[in-house]
Amino acid sequence: MDLNGPINIILGLSWPHLIFQLAAIIFSVGYLGYALIYHQQLIKMAKNTLVYEYLLTDPEQTQKPNQTILHSLSLLQLLLGAFMLIMSLFLLNLA
Amino acid sequence: MSTTHSLFHSFCARNNYESEARSDEEKALLIVRAHPITTLSWLLLGVLFAFIPFFFADFLGDLPLKQNQQLFIIIFWYALIYSYLLNKFYFWYFNLGVVTNQKIVDIDANNLLNTQTAATIINKVEEVNKKSLGLVGSFFDYGDIYVETAGENPNVEFLKVPHPSEIVKIINNNMRAHGSKRTN
Numbered sequence: 001m002d003l004n005g006p007i008n009i010i011l012g013l014s015w016p017h018l019i020f021q022l023a024a025i026i027f028s029v030g031y032l033g034y035a036l037i038y039h040q041q042l043i044k045m046a047k048n049t050l051v052y053e054y055l056l057t058d059p060e061q062t063q064k065p066n067q068t069i070l071h072s073l074s075l076l077q078l079l080l081g082a083f084m085l086i087m088s089l090f091l092l093n094l095a
Numbered sequence: 096m097s098t099t100h101s102l103f104h105s106f107c108a109r110n111n112y113e114s115e116a117r118s119d120e121e122k123a124l125l126i127v128r129a130h131p132i133t134t135l136s137w138l139l140l141g142v143l144f145a146f147i148p149f150f151f152a153d154f155l156g157d158l159p160l161k162q163n164q165q166l167f168i169i170i171f172w173y174a175l176i177y178s179y180l181l182n183k184f185y186f187w188y189f190n191l192g193v194v195t196n197q198k199i200v201d202i203d204a205n206n207l208l209n210t211q212t213a214a215t216i217i218n219k220v221e222e223v224n225k226k227s228l229g230l231v232g233s234f235f236d237y238g239d240i241y242v243e244t245a246g247e248n249p250n251v252e253f254l255k256v257p258h259p260s261e262i263v264k265i266i267n268n269n270m271r272a273h274g275s276k277r278t279n
Contacts, residue, residue, distance in 0.1 A: 055123035
């Protein structure tokens with residue numbers, strides 16, 4: 001059995017860069033997971049808060065409490081996580 | 096407008112709270128969050144952290160890393176700062192104190208997955224105390240409010256909230272409207 005092929009591949013690997021890429025993937029996945037939990041909890045808490053906000057404002061007032069900025073910021077966090085994951089998967093091993 | 100929103104929505108009160116306290120329908124008289132000045136510590140920390148890569152740029156350049164790897168480290172660092180600030184904002188925004196004409200609610204977001212809500216009906220309120228928080232608290236007019244309840248009902252706390260005297264006034268008026276026992 002000729003093992004030269006696989007051995008050559010292993011020897012040819014740039015280990016520090018591979019380890020860096022693995023760490024980057026793990027951190028990116030962790031960050032994305034955190035961003036997902038954050039967004040989910042944000043939606044839940046925003047609904048709870050909205051109940052009290054509506055109890056405060058009179059029915060004739062159509063002014064809606066502004067939570068869209070918070071949602072957008074949370075979506076940006078998700079986007080950042082996704083971007084870092086893509087970067088760690090595809091970009092880091094490029095020269 | 097029948098409601099006043101001040102200090103970045105940290106103090107939202109109904110202007111006609113005296114008459115609304117007697118309403119049969121449940122209406123919120125007051126929604127409070129911590130005073131915005133209390134957020135200054137983590138805001139400044141975030142800004143401080145944002146400058147760290149500038150000081151370590153040379154060190155990062157000396158490491159045996161490719162340019163895109165260095166770029167990843169910097170992006171990840173700023174993503175962490177962004178999440179830190181967003182997380183702190185979440186806790187500030189969702190740590191609410193609510194006074195309705197029927198009950199007092201304290202919502203504490205301890206961490207992302209753990210939220211604690213304590214509520215008491217107005218008739219069960221025994222005492223309302225306020226605590227000033229030193230020089231800064233006096234200057235910016237914020238303090239702690241402790242609502243003590245009868246029996247095994249949970250005590251309600253509004254911490255570092257703006258205009259504590261005004262809050263005590265609203266709760267006292269609410270208690271008077273419901274014929275509660277004692278007010279301080």
